[in-house]
Amino acid sequence: MKRGTKINLLLLLAxxxxxxxxxxxxxxxxxxxxFTGADAEAETAITELDPDYEPWFSPLxxxxxxxxxxxxxxLQAAVGAGALAYYFGLRRGRRQGAAxxxxxxxxxxxxxxxxxxxA
Amino acid sequence: xxxxxGFLPPAHAIAWGAASAPFVVHGVRSLTREVREHxxxxxxxxxxxxxxxxxxxxxxxxxxxxxxxxTGTGLGAILFRPPVMAVLGTITLLFxxxxxxxxxxTTLGANVFSMAIVGPWAGYGIYRLLRxxxxxxxxxxxxxxxxxxxxxxxxxxxQLALAFPDPSSGFLGALGKFGSIFAITQIPLAISEGLLTVxxxxxxxxxxxxxxxxxxxxxxxxxxxxxxxx
Numbered sequence: 362m363k364r365g366t367k368i369n370l371l372l373l374l375a376x377x378x379x380x381x382x383x384x385x386x387x388x389x390x391x392x393x394x395x396f397t398g399a400d401a402e403a404e405t406a407i408t409e410l411d412p413d414y415e416p417w418f419s420p421l422x423x424x425x426x427x428x429x430x431x432x433x434x435x436l437q438a439a440v441g442a443g444a445l446a447y448y449f450g451l452r453r454g455r456r457q458g459a460a461x462x463x464x465x466x467x468x469x470x471x472x473x474x475x476x477x478x479x480a
Numbered sequence: 481x482x483x484x485x486g487f488l489p490p491a492h493a494i495a496w497g498a499a500s501a502p503f504v505v506h507g508v509r510s511l512t513r514e515v516r517e518h519x520x521x522x523x524x525x526x527x528x529x530x531x532x533x534x535x536x537x538x539x540x541x542x543x544x545x546x547x548x549x550x551t552g553t554g555l556g557a558i559l560f561r562p563p564v565m566a567v568l569g570t571i572t573l574l575f576x577x578x579x580x581x582x583x584x585x586t587t588l589g590a591n592v593f594s595m596a597i598v599g600p601w602a603g604y605g606i607y608r609l610l611r612x613x614x615x616x617x618x619x620x621x622x623x624x625x626x627x628x629x630x631x632x633x634x635x636x637x638x639q640l641a642l643a644f645p646d647p648s649s650g651f652l653g654a655l656g657k658f659g660s661i662f663a664i665t666q667i668p669l670a671i672s673e674g675l676l677t678v679x680x681x682x683x684x685x686x687x688x689x690x691x692x693x694x695x696x697x698x699x700x701x702x703x704x705x706x707x708x709x710x
Contacts, residue, residue, distance in 0.1 A: 410647070
């Protein structure tokens with residue numbers, strides 16, 4: 362495996378470890394409901410600080426269930442990941458195409474010194 | 481960092497909206513100028529927006545026993561400067577406010593201020609500072625993304641503490657409370673975001689050298705040795 366690929370895999374592994382460790386170590390065990398959203402906890406804190414506060418506006422649309430909500434979150438991640446994959450795939454394809462064109466040119470001519478930046 | 485719909489008093493909601501609006505307008509201008517002058521950067525702009533989209537959808541568990549999500553704004557701020565992220569971040573927040581009931585329209589101004597303005601500027605500032613002192617690119621990228629993420633949640637804590645000061649200990653007491661919910665939870669996530677941003681930047685260095693050079697992320701004098709990677 363190339364060194365660069367190894368580093369990339371290590372980076373991913375570190376991110377995965379950071380996400381899994383809190384679960385594996387049971388860091389949510391002291392809570393009634395472990396691993397709720399921090400946003401929701403802030404709402405609870407607000408009602409503690411100011412018990413009289415009433416939210417004065419409610420969302421125009423609310424996902425009717427947890428399933429629909431997680432589905433929409435997955436959709437958001439999928440759209441983003443798809444766009445990123447498209448970008449990197451396109452770049453790779455272009456690079457390979459350019460390299461091939463250069464090879465064909467090089468076959469016709471004697472290869473010169475590299476350094477011509479095709480940016 | 482999403483302040484839920486209706487959870488900021490009207491005066492605060494309006495004030496944060498007014499504070500954010502000029503940044504977003506300015507951002508729209510720099511975004512359209514970027515696209516007009518460099519149409520080839522549209523793709524990378526899209527990729528930066530996509531990165532924010534992915535990362536802000538990932539709710540990750542953290543050491544405090546609660547879940548939160550990264551912001552993904554550091555990458556775009558480093559590549560295209562912070563004004564552009566004011567727009568891309570706002571789009572992400574709008575999506576979540578309208579479809580996911582996450583955040584809200586009345587709190588959009590406050591959420592834009594933390595995630596799409598302060599985060600990108602703080603991250604970009606650290607990145608530039610480190611680069612000026614010749615810190616290696618990837619180290620600067622890591623800390624840029626880390627700071628963009630963490631500062632966003634610090635701002636959210638300040639916003640909530642301003643709106644809901646503790647009856648006995650006042651603003652600082654409430655800041656401690658919200659800070660322990662948001663900022664501490666966020667530290668490991670900010671590290672994750674830093675690592676993921678470094679990963680994407682490494683892939684970009686491999687795939688988009690010309691683009692990064694034009695954007696000033698890669699310096700021209702350093703490109704000589706990497707002819708093979710093309």
